[in-house]
Amino acid sequence: MAARVGAVVFDVLETLLDLDPIGERLEEVGQPAAVLGPFFMRFQRDAMALTLAGEFADFTATARQALRTETRQTMSEDAIDHVLRGFAEVPAFPDAAPALSRLSEAGVPVGCLTVGDPDNTRSFLAGADLERYVDQVVTCDVVGVWKPAPQVYRYAAEALDCELGRMALVAVHAWDCHGAKKAGALAGWCSRLEGEPGEVFLPADVRGDDLLEVVDGLLALGPSST
Structure with missing residues (x-):
């Protein structure tokens, strides 16, 4: 399975x-x-x-x-x-490289979903020593709308050749996780920035205090019951 x-x-x-x-x-x-x-x-x-x-x-x-x-x-x-x-x-957070590395080791494709020019984003990631872990960079410039519009998450799933329901977004912003969930994707929320996600947003599938905890939770998710 x-x-x-x-x-x-x-x-x-x-x-x-x-x-x-x-x-x-x-x-x-x-x-x-x-x-x-x-x-x-x-x-x-x-x-x-x-x-x-x-x-x-x-x-x-x-x-x-x-x-x-x-x-x-x-x-x-x-x-x-x-x-x-x-x-x-700008530098990477200390938990960024370990989290991305864990996914790479598990054979899970890794993407970035952000704003701005894709080439600039790759330069930013390279400067922070993260680009080597990233398979795809998808930006709102390419899609033509900004997150949390649902087509952004759909486009990211297509770029990674993944069913939308099996793609997970990881973010420190509860609104971004909410957007991913509304579009039909999975979501992992890290509490580093906001502390609590708030009641107005859909709960993420996984939550953690750092990115590595979130990634481990996503990798541990069992098959969907739907």
């Missing part, structure tokens, strides 16, 4: 890659590091809003606008450039 999980896709920003160094770049241009959190939240919200309105949210343009707005128009374009260049240098 086939294993329950046929492929696993990871969210990238805040799940595999640590954005805290972006805060240091904000400080270097005269902004408080604390701007990082609300900036990234505004960036995600604005991208989702554009998707809901039927527009495609360009990663760089949306991020630039979010920075301008969150800092009350006090950043120069050069300063914004400096901050956004930091995305290419």
Whole structure:
């Protein structure tokens, strides 16, 4: 009988890659590091809003606008450039490589499901020494809409040549896991960022305090009863 999980896709920003160094770049241009959190939240919200309105949210343009707005128009374009260049240098979380390696050793295809340009994403993963574990990179740029639109998860399953119901998304964002579940995929939620997933979202199939615990839980899932 086939294993329950046929492929696993990871969210990238805040799940595999640590954005805290972006805060240091904000400080270097005269902004408080604390701007990082609300900036990234505004960036995600604005991208989702554009998707809901039927527009495609360009990663760089949306991020630039979010920075301008969150800092009350006090950043120069050069300063914004400096901050956004930091995305290419952010490190992996300590649990990222062990989790991806565990899947590779188990023979489970690994993908990344994120935003932005696929080539840039591969560069970010290479810089964090994670690219060697990743079989496919799927980004919203390719699909034409942003997560959590269901077609994003469907496209990822097709790219990994996996039935949607046997593909699992791993993320630290409960809303992303909710989107995967609504689309028909499996989900593994890591508590590192949010602590608790909240009652408004569908529960993930697996939850854990770190990515390796989540991956082990996904690998241990028994066959579906449906």
